Amino acid sequence: MTFTTRFTRLVGIELPVVQAPMAGASTPELAGAVCEAGGLGSLACGMLGAEAIVAAVAQIRSRTDRPLNLNFLCHREPAADDAVLRRWIERLAPYYAERGLEPPPADAIARRPFDDEACEVVESVRPAVVSFHYGLPAPDLVGRVKDAGSLVLSTATTVAEARHLAENGCDAVIAQGAEAGGHRGMFLTEDVAAQVGTMALLPQVVDAVDIPVVAAGGIGDARGIVAAFALGASAVQLGTAFLRCPETALPLAFRERLDHATDETTVLTNVLTGRPARGLANRVVNELGPLSADVPPFPLAAGPLLPLRAAAEAAGASDFSTHLAGQAAPLGRAVPAADLVRTMMREAAGIARGLGEDEA
Amino acid sequence: MTFTTRFTRLVGIELPVVQAPMAGASTPELAGAVCEAGGLGSLACGMLGAEAIVAAVAQIRSRTDRPLNLNFLCHREPAADDAVLRRWIERLAPYYAERGLEPPPADAIARRPFDDEACEVVESVRPAVVSFHYGLPAPDLVGRVKDAGSLVLSTATTVAEARHLAENGCDAVIAQGAEAGGHRGMFLTEDVAAQVGTMALLPQVVDAVDIPVVAAGGIGDARGIVAAFALGASAVQLGTAFLRCPETALPLAFRERLDHATDETTVLTNVLTGRPARGLANRVVNELGPLSADVPPFPLAAGPLLPLRAAAEAAGASDFSTHLAGQAAPLGRAVPAADLVRTMMREAAGIARGLGEDEA
Numbered sequence: 001m002t003f004t005t006r007f008t009r010l011v012g013i014e015l016p017v018v019q020a021p022m023a024g025a026s027t028p029e030l031a032g033a034v035c036e037a038g039g040l041g042s043l044a045c046g047m048l049g050a051e052a053i054v055a056a057v058a059q060i061r062s063r064t065d066r067p068l069n070l071n072f073l074c075h076r077e078p079a080a081d082d083a084v085l086r087r088w089i090e091r092l093a094p095y096y097a098e099r100g101l102e103p104p105p106a107d108a109i110a111r112r113p114f115d116d117e118a119c120e121v122v123e124s125v126r127p128a129v130v131s132f133h134y135g136l137p138a139p140d141l142v143g144r145v146k147d148a149g150s151l152v153l154s155t156a157t158t159v160a161e162a163r164h165l166a167e168n169g170c171d172a173v174i175a176q177g178a179e180a181g182g183h184r185g186m187f188l189t190e191d192v193a194a195q196v197g198t199m200a201l202l203p204q205v206v207d208a209v210d211i212p213v214v215a216a217g218g219i220g221d222a223r224g225i226v227a228a229f230a231l232g233a234s235a236v237q238l239g240t241a242f243l244r245c246p247e248t249a250l251p252l253a254f255r256e257r258l259d260h261a262t263d264e265t266t267v268l269t270n271v272l273t274g275r276p277a278r279g280l281a282n283r284v285v286n287e288l289g290p291l292s293a294d295v296p297p298f299p300l301a302a303g304p305l306l307p308l309r310a311a312a313e314a315a316g317a318s319d320f321s322t323h324l325a326g327q328a329a330p331l332g333r334a335v336p337a338a339d340l341v342r343t344m345m346r347e348a349a350g351i352a353r354g355l356g357e358d359e360a
Numbered sequence: 361m362t363f364t365t366r367f368t369r370l371v372g373i374e375l376p377v378v379q380a381p382m383a384g385a386s387t388p389e390l391a392g393a394v395c396e397a398g399g400l401g402s403l404a405c406g407m408l409g410a411e412a413i414v415a416a417v418a419q420i421r422s423r424t425d426r427p428l429n430l431n432f433l434c435h436r437e438p439a440a441d442d443a444v445l446r447r448w449i450e451r452l453a454p455y456y457a458e459r460g461l462e463p464p465p466a467d468a469i470a471r472r473p474f475d476d477e478a479c480e481v482v483e484s485v486r487p488a489v490v491s492f493h494y495g496l497p498a499p500d501l502v503g504r505v506k507d508a509g510s511l512v513l514s515t516a517t518t519v520a521e522a523r524h525l526a527e528n529g530c531d532a533v534i535a536q537g538a539e540a541g542g543h544r545g546m547f548l549t550e551d552v553a554a555q556v557g558t559m560a561l562l563p564q565v566v567d568a569v570d571i572p573v574v575a576a577g578g579i580g581d582a583r584g585i586v587a588a589f590a591l592g593a594s595a596v597q598l599g600t601a602f603l604r605c606p607e608t609a610l611p612l613a614f615r616e617r618l619d620h621a622t623d624e625t626t627v628l629t630n631v632l633t634g635r636p637a638r639g640l641a642n643r644v645v646n647e648l649g650p651l652s653a654d655v656p657p658f659p660l661a662a663g664p665l666l667p668l669r670a671a672a673e674a675a676g677a678s679d680f681s682t683h684l685a686g687q688a689a690p691l692g693r694a695v696p697a698a699d700l701v702r703t704m705m706r707e708a709a710g711i712a713r714g715l716g717e718d719e720a
Contacts, residue, residue: 001715159623178538179557193650194624194641197539197557199578199587200687204623218559227559227587230711263519263564264554281554290553327560351590352715355361 001226001352003345007172007212007234011067011128011151014038015345017225018174018214019337020239021071021131022182022248023047023111024322028059030247030337035066037338040129040235046073046111050121057125067128069153070121072114074137075275078297088296089304091288095320099311104304111273111299114141123148131155131174134275135164135187142169155185155216157195159208164188166209174237175205177217181240181266181326183277192268192276192291199231206232220331222347226355229348240326241344244334253313254280254323261329272322274301280329283319284308361586361712363705367532367572367594371427371488371511374398375705377585378534378574379697380599381431381491382542382608383407383471384682388419390607390697395426397698400489400595406433406471410481417485427488429513430481432474434497435635438657448656449664451648455680459671464664471633471659474501483508491515491534494635495524495547502529515545515576517555519568524548526569534597535565537577541600541626541686543637552628552636552651559591566592580691582707586715589708600686601704604694613673614640614683621689632682634661640689643679644668 005016015038019031023044031041041060045053053070060068089103096103112118114137122130122145130145131153145152151171156162157178165173176185177198184195196204198217206213212234219228219236228236243250244258257265257280267281269290275298281290284305288294295301302322309320333340365376375398379391383404391401401420405413413430420428449463456463472478474497482490482505490505491513505512511531516522517538525533536545537558544555556564558577566573572594579588579596588596603610604618617625617640627641629650635658641650644665648654655661662682669680693700 177557177559179560189624191624193627196623196687197537197559197578199537199558199584200539200580200691201623203580203583204688204690218557220560220563223563223591224559226590226715229715230586230590231583263556263561264549264551267553327556328564330564331560352712355586355589355712355715 001229001349005212005234007214010171010212011040013040013067015341016235017341017345018042018069018235018237019242020182020216020237021069022239022243022324025243025248025250025324027247027249028056030242030245031068032060032063033247033337034341035060035068036064037341039341040067040069042069042071042131044071045118046071046133050117053121054125057127069129069131070125070127071131071133072118073111073134074114074132075111075134075298077113078300081296084296085300085304087294088301091294092304092308095284095308099308101307101311104307113137119144122150126150129153133183133185136168136170139168153214156205157184157186158189158201159204161186161188162205162209162213166211170211172212172214172234173205173209174214174216175202177201178268179218179327180216181278181329182324183273183275184268186276195268198228202228202231202233218326218328220328222344222351224328225344225348226351229352240329241332242337242340243325243329244332245337245340246334247337251313253316253318254321257318257323258325258329258332261325263327263330265329266325266327270295271301272305274298277324278326279322279324280318282321282323361589361709365572365594367574370531370572371400373400373427375701376595377701377705378402378429378595378597379602380542380576380597381429382599382603382684385603385608385610385684387607387609388416390602390605391428392420392423393607393697394701395420395424395428397701399701400427400429402429402431402491404431405478406431406493410477413481414485417487429489429491430485430487431491431493432478433471433494434474434492435471435494435658437473438660441656444656445660445664447654448661451654452664452668455644455668459668461667461671464667473497479504482510486510489513493543493545496528496530499528513574516565517544517546518549518561519564521546521548522565522569522573526571530571532572532574532594533565533569534574534576535562537561538628539578539687540576541638541689542684543633543635544628546636555628558588562588562591562593578686578688580688582704582711584688585704585708586711589712600689601692602697602700603685603689604692605697605700606694607697611673613676613678614681617678617683618685618689618692621685623687623690625689626685626687630655631661632665634658637684638686639682639684640678642681642683
């Protein structure tokens with residue numbers, strides 16, 4: 001199997017494996033381990049301030065000088081629409097009452113779109129790659145990232161989105177199939193029902209754009225990696241596969257839920273943050289969703305859930321937790337990330353050779 | 361690439377390609393062409409009476425004596441629940457009024473579950489394979505099919521369904537990813553939101569059962585075939601890929617819609633028949649669905665749509681048509697089925713060899 005691809009040459013890495021950013025679950029340790037193993041480690045910056053990003057990058061670079069990916073969100077910051085937030089808090093009121101909690105003032109978890117300040121961090125840190133979720137920031141910001149010497153990636157969930165990204169400055173596109181854990185990168189469509197599975201999406205994206213395509217969604221082990229290359233991928237992005245690695249920041253309850261995950265455990269839901277994301281279903285997802293028309297725009301839905309989550313988690317329950325994971329969760333392994341990367345690629349080479357052989 | 365697999369040896373075919381049954385779209389010509397090309401042709405029998413099945417099999421066998429698959433449904437026949445049907449007809453009333461049509465008496469399109477009479481046809485025709493959709497018929501019927509010398513296949517949309525089929529007499533299981541066109545084979549779950557994409561489903565099913573696994577869903581061309589084998593499949597089942605072949609029974613309007621299909625064109629909807637099926641969205645799907653709680657059980661939803669469909673189609677509109685197709689529809693080619701099978705397998709061999717090679 002050819003590990004050298006257009007993508008590895010473009011980025012200057014050894015192995016065509018990208019660790020998905022996974023805000024909340026990934027750590028500098030995880031990113032550093034994947035970089036050291038020859039893949040592309042990613043740091044989710046959407047929930048970090050400038051200082052925290054700089055510190056995390058310094059931590060990774062004290063360990064390895066290999067290419068690194070900084071990931072940012074570029075949703076439109078929602079206008080604080082009191083009526084929408086009030087309706088959401090009303091939907092949550094019974095849960096507050098149940099636990100004797102006072103409904104909190106509406107307050108979002110800070111998930112800032114990429115802005116001038118974040119761009120200044122990129123310009124000072126100069127990562128090999130900057131990847132975006134939810135489309136791209138304004139053209140001047142994209143230009144500044146490129147001028148800083150960083151390659152620009154973003155996620156497409158449809159062929160139309162991939163074309164848009166290729167035409168607007170992306171150096172590579174991540175094709176995210178519906179199996180993927182975490183937030184859908186969708187930005188030209190809001191139609192969750194029309195989201196496309198990796199098997200169908202990937203070859204259509206490869207046919208539609210000239211830039212390298214990184215496959216994401218449902219790739220749980222070496223078999224998925226070889227499948228993605230057969231479909232035309234130039235690299236793979238794995239998130240859920242890394243979740244059980246010791247380098248992640250997963251609470252024990254999340255780890256235990258992953259140990260018992262099946263193919264049917266996850267759903268696409270918008271009730272946890274306001275945007276569709278795939279994760280382990282829980283009480284609030286089942287009772288208010290999985291898709292609710294009452295949620296305020298991303299990320300405003302998350303804030304009013306926080307006190308409920310804290311109270312439930314203190315009692316050992318995941319009823320309001322954001323445990324994001326993909327449909328291949330059962331395929332993940334609880335081994336150090338570098339071992340996982342190297343083992344998977346060695347196994348992938350074996351599978352590919354086996355496919356190439358003709359039976360006597 | 362190894363074209364000889366556990367599945368081809370079991371069935372006695374040359375190429376590990378199954379043509380999906382596709383009631384309404386497939387024909388004896390299509391099944392015969394696929395059989396002649398070395399794959400496994402399938403005849404959808406769920407909407408045919410005994411005589412029609414016998415005649416179709418005779419037509420295929422006048423052309424080829426290679427292994428053939430007869431496909432049957434095994435849903436539970438719904439009790440005629442007047443209230444449910446009345447509600448459905450009320451939902452459709454505005455469409456009837458719009459066209460000046462009288463709402464018809466509730467009447468289903470005949471889609472019979474596999475029963476004694478169908479089993480007698482199997483016993484007389486003795487096809488190499490009998491495949492079921494929606495689980496399995498009663499154990500005595502499964503036993504009679506096996507005693508007739510036919511292999512038994514059925515479709516799983518989850519690991520739990522695959523295990524159930526393996527434990528209840530199936531000789532091979534079709535793992536149907538969410539990308540697949542047509543009706544979901546789901547029978548232990550009704551949760552459309554938890555349906556799994558092929559990339560994630562296939563390796564988990566392969567890990568869970570000892571019988572050969574046939575991959576279905578989103579496999580549009582040679583790339584998908586190689587991907588399925590990388591994921592552990594023993595054969596692939598393609599439906600949508602064959603839709604534009606000249607041997608299908610597609611109305612011109614359906615053919616033209618496929619010519620313009622994109623990755624986003626299809627949705628999973630239950631409004632066309634009462635069971636979730638993936639197809640090209642149209643007016644009734646968009647306005648009443650894609651998923652409606654008001655539909656009567658399969659197949660009762662289809663009957664009251666028939667007059668609307670006929671009137672719309674006469675006026676050149678597909679507003680009420682059942683144009684089922686999968687998410688890889690754009691990858692299909694309008695070439696004769698035998699050419700398609702042989703070309704895809706030749707291309708698949710090339711792709712597999714390419715993956716096996718190491719770059720100098």
